[in-house]
Amino acid sequence: MFSDIIGQEKVKERLIRSVHDGRIPHAQLFVGPSGVGKLQLAIAYAQYINCTNRGEKDACGVCPSCLKFKTLEHPDLHFVFPIEKKGSRNSVCDDFVADFRSMIREYGYFDLADWQRELGVTKQLLIYANESDEIIRKLNYKSYEGNYKFMIIWLPEKMNVVCANKILKTLEEPAEKTALLLVSEQPDQLLATIRSRTQTIQIPPLASDDIEEALKNKFPTLSDAAVHLYAHTSNGSFLKAKRLVEKDAETETNLQQFIFLMRKAWLVGNKKDYAALQELRNWSETASSDGGRDAQKNFLAYAQHLLRENFIYNFHCAELNYMTLDEQRFSANFSPFVNERNVEQLMEEFALAERHIEQNVNSKIVLFDLVLKVIVLLKM
Numbered sequence: 001m002f003s004d005i006i007g008q009e010k011v012k013e014r015l016i017r018s019v020h021d022g023r024i025p026h027a028q029l030f031v032g033p034s035g036v037g038k039l040q041l042a043i044a045y046a047q048y049i050n051c052t053n054r055g056e057k058d059a060c061g062v063c064p065s066c067l068k069f070k071t072l073e074h075p076d077l078h079f080v081f082p083i084e085k086k087g088s089r090n091s092v093c094d095d096f097v098a099d100f101r102s103m104i105r106e107y108g109y110f111d112l113a114d115w116q117r118e119l120g121v122t123k124q125l126l127i128y129a130n131e132s133d134e135i136i137r138k139l140n141y142k143s144y145e146g147n148y149k150f151m152i153i154w155l156p157e158k159m160n161v162v163c164a165n166k167i168l169k170t171l172e173e174p175a176e177k178t179a180l181l182l183v184s185e186q187p188d189q190l191l192a193t194i195r196s197r198t199q200t201i202q203i204p205p206l207a208s209d210d211i212e213e214a215l216k217n218k219f220p221t222l223s224d225a226a227v228h229l230y231a232h233t234s235n236g237s238f239l240k241a242k243r244l245v246e247k248d249a250e251t252e253t254n255l256q257q258f259i260f261l262m263r264k265a266w267l268v269g270n271k272k273d274y275a276a277l278q279e280l281r282n283w284s285e286t287a288s289s290d291g292g293r294d295a296q297k298n299f300l301a302y303a304q305h306l307l308r309e310n311f312i313y314n315f316h317c318a319e320l321n322y323m324t325l326d327e328q329r330f331s332a333n334f335s336p337f338v339n340e341r342n343v344e345q346l347m348e349e350f351a352l353a354e355r356h357i358e359q360n361v362n363s364k365i366v367l368f369d370l371v372l373k374v375i376v377l378l379k380m
Helices: 009-020 038-050 064-070 097-107 112-119 130-140 161-166 168-172 192-196 208-218 224-233 238-246 248-271 274-287 292-313 325-337 343-358 363-377
Strands: 027-031 077-080 149-154 178-184 199-202
Touching: 009 038, 009 199, 027 038, 038 064, 038 149, 038 178, 077 097, 077 130, 097 112, 130 149, 130 161, 130 168, 161 168, 168 192, 208 224, 208 238, 224 238, 224 325, 248 274, 248 292, 248 325, 248 363, 274 363, 292 325, 292 343, 292 363, 343 363
Parallel strands: 027 178, 027 199, 077 149, 149 178
Antiparallel strands: none
């Protein structure tokens, strides 16, 4: 239902108005960045159209049609989405639709990477040619309940060329009371002929206030300051904001490693604290064995992010900084040591270490070599 969707009030009003005016386009293209509610809007729109007791601003939620939409198992609601091709078999979305419905019900906001993890695959997912025959077949069926039939195509840019060309006829000559709702993040990758035959609806980034409210509802134990920070750094994507909250534990671990590395390196370079050097040697040995190469790469990427943020912190423009509260507390004192003199070299050294880890170079050597270079670069 529209009431379950974060923000997007103007888009909701536009969709609702089209129903009241009896002007429901047969093909619409919902366009916007990841995590702003495109798929949710398409589903709520379909539910509103077929609701038998709709209100002025939302579906009733309790009529037989709405109850079927709640489980996403309405017989006139069909989904198309990128899938894995299994060998030579002609896989279609119906083979995976139970998982896809479950994904929507459980996660709400998700992206292609989440869907790949749900399927347990790493290779590219596509919408294959034989899916177009399924689309045409389903839309040519008579409606089960006498109202609209819906085909929601999630990420239509993943259609291969054969599939995309075959559904053009459906767009040109739609069956009565059918609606194709295409949900895209990269519309420029669609065929121009498909874009020209659909009505585009731009779904903008979410307002920070709307993300804050949604975060408070989902994570009630978060402090107001943390909620504000996550909303600010999300760039209008609830999905990104949610991930920032969920990655907090990993971020905290990386932050503590970064603080340890920088403080000890400064002590060695500026105070000739050789006990600190031994501690750094021990750290390089421990870090090279704990968590594997993925953890090492994640830390090195995180360190580059925090170095960049510390350099920007020196300009005292809060709107340009994207750091957690704990990161800000450390940076208040540390940022002066990341400056025009050394920031480029520091970034280069961490990036080089990350590449070497990626290339399976001995991580103990890579990390200790990095330690020695950081000592020199932080020396006053």
